[in-house]
Amino acid sequence: MTLLSQHTAPEQTRTVATAGPSAPPVLAVRDVRISDRVTEREIVRGVSFELTPGKAVGIVGESGSGKTLTCRAALGILPPHFEVTGGSVEIDGTDIATLTPPQWAALRGSTISAVFQDPASYLNPSIRVGAQIAEVVRVKKGLKRREARHRAVELLRAVRLSDPELVYGQYTYELSGGMLQRVLIAAAIAADPRALIADEATTALDVTVQAEILDLLAELRERSGLALVVVSHDLAVVAHLCDEVLVMRQGEVVEHGPTRAVLYDPQHEYTRLLIAEHDQYGLEKFLTPKEAS
């Protein structure tokens, strides 16, 4: 299982991760504002966070709160007629506003990558999924065809797919949602990125599969020091993975802090509401008394 630790050994990673603010951030988002050019409305109003190697930042908020747009801005894939109107995003010390398309292409996949909700649609339906992973390895790592194929199978195994050889030759419509998300993750980490953005990556999956995917992400982070941005409307998902949480509402960050602090001592009313809802509707409430007795 050496595949993910090629550029950083696990021990190193842990130290880097705990070294905290002193390590240079992989991704730094500073007071980013995003506007819709057509309606001239500001959709995201000042989001800031820093992602150092091995760290995991969570963004929580209801749909339409601007969390996805923030991520897309960081990846340089804002939908048409949206643009960053203020603040800056730096990937590995470079301001993305200065990047040329070839520079972007070089950066994506190998420094920053992403997985999304509805994984089936983010993979080409006409190409075997394995070949799509091998393509990334070939292009980004300069591997030969055969080596790339070998490595793609390794990656599929690394994301805990039980029969990687078989999955390699299958098409998207032959795989389940959970398997597809694993494949998408394998493709995203194929070029050993240092930061991975998971945008609602577990939302459409059922609960057990969701837990497995979250474990997989945690494992990747542990093993290779992959920094994570986890976007979800579900506080539990974020709490499971992240050291730091941003709570967003209507384009603004209403609360930002270490996960524990936000969970146990929420300052903003909206955060309290989110937590209260979990207390009220979560399964824990029904289970605890039984187990106690």
Next chain:
Amino acid sequence: MVRRVLSLTSGRIAVVILAVIALLAILGPWLAPQDPLATSDNTLAAASGAHWLGTDYLGRDVFSRLLDGSRVSVLGSLEVALTALAVGVVPGILSVYLGRVFEWLTLRLADTLVALPFLLFAVAVIALLGNGLTQAMLVTGALVSPLFYRVSRAATLAVARSPYVEAALISGASTGWVVRRHVWVKVLPPIAVALAQTIGVGFVIVSSLTFLGIGVQPPAPTWGGLLASDLGYLSHQPWAPVPPALLIMVTVWASNLLADAIRDVSGEAGRTLADNRTVRANRLGKGRPVPAGGAR
């Protein structure tokens, strides 16, 4: 819908052109300044005040022949389109409701008709069943009818499986009522599009047949026939084929333009009705025409 089509510039242009052509077809013989059949010694003359578009190899007035010949083309293409409509639409709608056997039979039949090269068939039929354009147009119409069958079937299927029809059926509406109330509304626009397209196709077929001299007895003027006779005298009159060719092209273009206009207008209405789920389901199949006799 008519008003919405006319509100588009392209729709207006198309309708005006087609109206002019239709008017020519009705009034052509009376508008013709000279007898389209009268020969003269003034053969292969250039355009002049007396002969606006010159004369042909027998000295007949080209302009008059063009006007007189428009009726054959217009009638022929209308025959094709209306036959196709009559033959295709009803089985298309019924194929959704009359059970699997009927569905299978009609689908296979549609596959078969599409697989037949209709121009070849039209030629064969005219020759074998008698030299009349009407027979050939009826047969061609039948061969083109799968277009209408597919279009009406697809629209009906989409409606039949939509939640609001299911809801209507659950709340006790009869199939007949659903067809009258919901299906027609959805099926009509695509049929209108197909009709406009088929009229264009009909013009090409009539022109092709008359070009070959099939279906119309020689002295009678036709657009295709004019072109054919011009072909023999290209070295004397290289510009002679231009007027009939332009007339055919403009008519076909107007038909296509009308089809596009109707599609644009009805597509807008369709888009607001369609919810995201069906849009996503359609995406894979979008722009994918049903292959001829292909897998379904």
Next chain:
Amino acid sequence: MTTTALQVVPARRRGAAAARTRHALGRILGVIARSIGIFVPVFLVATFVTFALRSLSGLSPARIQLGENATPEAIQRVEAQWGLDKPFLAQYGDWFTGVLHGELGVSWVNGADISTLIGLGLGVSLSVATFALVIGVVVGFALGTLAALRRTTWIDRAITGFVTVISVMPPFVVGIVLVAVLAVGLDVFPSAGYLPAEQGIGPWLAHITLPALALSCDVIADVARQLRTGLVAAHSENYVTGAVVRGLSPRRIFFGHILRNGLGPTLATLGLKFPALVGASVVTEWIFGLQGFGRFANDSAQAGDVPAVQGVLVVSIVLVVSFNLIVNLVLARVTPASQRGV
């Protein structure tokens, strides 16, 4: 961990490779089986209709051979000779068995073997049709791709305009224009006739270029339009975003991902286009004086030579059906998802 993996992998890989081959083979067989399942009934119905034409036409070899003033006895004798006194279904049975063996009967007019006659003309027609398809696909492909890449610019509008113009030009109009300009006016190409490829590729190409161009306009227009639509639609798909995020270059995304999915509708259109191409050969061969399949169809039809017309129709159906089979196979290879249960 490493050592066990090494031992396990080869065995697994062989198994998986075999499974994959089976998988691929199964997919192709599935496509073929489905296509045959559709085309067999198509063929049966089409040949039946074709055969029924004779009964409907009321034509008889006796009239052609004996003239209008033949005695009823003579007519009966000739018809018995041709087996036309048998019941309709028996006649169909005989004829259909012949068709399955590649025998299309003999001409009423001159008693020649129809298969041979059609075979003679088919070389000409297939040369022209294939060349037309090649021109149509290549030019249409270039135009459609360019329009999609430069969409909403003047290049896109110019291409769209050009495509609209050629799409409304029937083959015989294009044919006449080509003859007028390139053959009669500029004398670049021969205006009529055909030379087989054995007598030199150059003259062969020179003779089939104009008819092929005339036929190809329609194909160019359809391919260009369909490809543009397909590519523009594919461009806004999520998997393109996915590929962007993985850091692939725009060029690679276009050729490797978008083109592949945009191609499906275009291929399907080609399948639909083929019958029209076969049909249009009747007209183009007339214009360019080619003794091909279409000309043979026209001449036989005019002469009332029913077996010959039936033969022509059967051959055209076989052509269309096999072409569609090929298109379906290519489609299954290029866009496997579209073949699933649709």
